[in-house]
Amino acid sequence: GESVGLHLPTLSVQEGDNSIINCAYSNSASDYFIWYKQESGKGPQFIIDIRSNMDKRQGQRVTVLLNKTVKHLSLQIAATQPGDSAVYFCAENREAAGNKLTFGGGTRVLVKP
Amino acid sequence: DGGITQSPKYLFRKEGQNVTLSCEQNLNHDAMYWYRQDPGQGLRLIYYSQIVNDFQKGDIAEGYSVSREKKESFPLTVTSAQKNPTAFYLCASSGDVTRYNEQFFGPGTRLTVL
Numbered sequence: 001g002e003s004v005g006l007h008l009p010t011l012s013v014q015e016g017d018n019s020i021i022n023c024a025y026s027n028s029a030s031d032y033f034i035w036y037k038q039e040s041g042k043g044p045q046f047i048i049d050i051r052s053n054m055d056k057r058q059g060q061r062v063t064v065l066l067n068k069t070v071k072h073l074s075l076q077i078a079a080t081q082p083g084d085s086a087v088y089f090c091a092e093n094r095e096a097a098g099n100k101l102t103f104g105g106g107t108r109v110l111v112k113p
Numbered sequence: 114d115g116g117i118t119q120s121p122k123y124l125f126r127k128e129g130q131n132v133t134l135s136c137e138q139n140l141n142h143d144a145m146y147w148y149r150q151d152p153g154q155g156l157r158l159i160y161y162s163q164i165v166n167d168f169q170k171g172d173i174a175e176g177y178s179v180s181r182e183k184k185e186s187f188p189l190t191v192t193s194a195q196k197n198p199t200a201f202y203l204c205a206s207s208g209d210v211t212r213y214n215e216q217f218f219g220p221g222t223r224l225t226v227l
Contacts, residue, residue: 009153034215043117043203043218044156089155100146100171101216103155 010108013084019077021107023090026071030092034101035064035075038087047075047088077109085111116140117219119204124224126191126198134189134222136204143208145187146216149173150201159202162187191224199226 013019025033031052036044050057050064050073057064063076073090087108091101117138126132138145144163148156158171162181176195181187187206191198201223205216 036218041221041223043205043221045218046215049215091156100158100161101156103148103157105155106153 009105010110012110012112013080014112015082016079019075019080019084019109021075021077021088021090021109023073023075023104024071025073025090025092025104027092027094027102028068028071030094032093032095033064033066033073034091034093035062036089036091036103037084038089038106040086044089080109080111082111082113085109117204117206117217119202119219119222121222122220124222125227126224127227129193131190131192132224134191134202134204134224136187136189136219138185138187138204138206138217138219140206140217141184141208142206142217143184144206145181146205146207147171147177147179147187147189148203148205150203150221156203159189198224200224 034049035047037047038044048059048062048064050066055066061078065074087106089103089106091103093101120135146161147159149159150156157173159177160168160171160179162168165181165184168179168181176192178190201221203221204219207216
């Protein structure tokens with residue numbers, strides 16, 4: 001079946017260092033991927049997205065990389081700050097399936113001062 | 114939270130009771146979604162609606178019901194048939210013409226069954 005999952009459940013990062021969060025997906029028909037950030041007790045917030053015809057996309061302090069050959073997605077956060085502490089989810093979308101998102105299990109990022 | 118409101122924030126119910134969770138959006142989005150989140154886990158899709166008066170089952174629809182009588186509202190009823198209803202419930206919407214695929218989430222409702 002289709003699935004989106006994450007390699008690491010918890011990531012501890014020193015403040016100022018870069019963070020890398022990984023995600024594997026199994027459905028090669030996925031055409032759109034999104035990273036969300038969820039702070040405790042709140043709803044997920046959009047961080048960045050990437051279409052399947054792209055390999056890389058950059059935002060403010062964040063970069064998403066897509067490797068379709070191995071069905072792998074990563075989120076890189078530059079100069080991690082205390083406010084980056086949260087759970088990060090990747091999600092896949094297939095427009096043909098009515099824009100239903102399939103979420104991975106999440107990675108908790110803890111930023112150490 | 115961007116234009117999506119959910120109420121109440123915390124909800125307690127006794128076993129055997131039905132309860133309805135509210136979700137309202139003023140983003141003029143066509144599509145709305147309900148997800149369930151259990152501790153330490155990702156989001157699972159309960160129901161979604163692409164247009165008024167139409168909705169589809171998601172991956173875990175059993176024990177839940179929805180309605181979509183108005184574009185801005187998509188209430189979720191957790192029925193007594195739902196065997197393990199204690200969870201964090203998230204509503205989302207999408208359909209902005211410039212970012213059609215992006216789903217905007219509400220703040221969530223935490224339901225606890227006593």
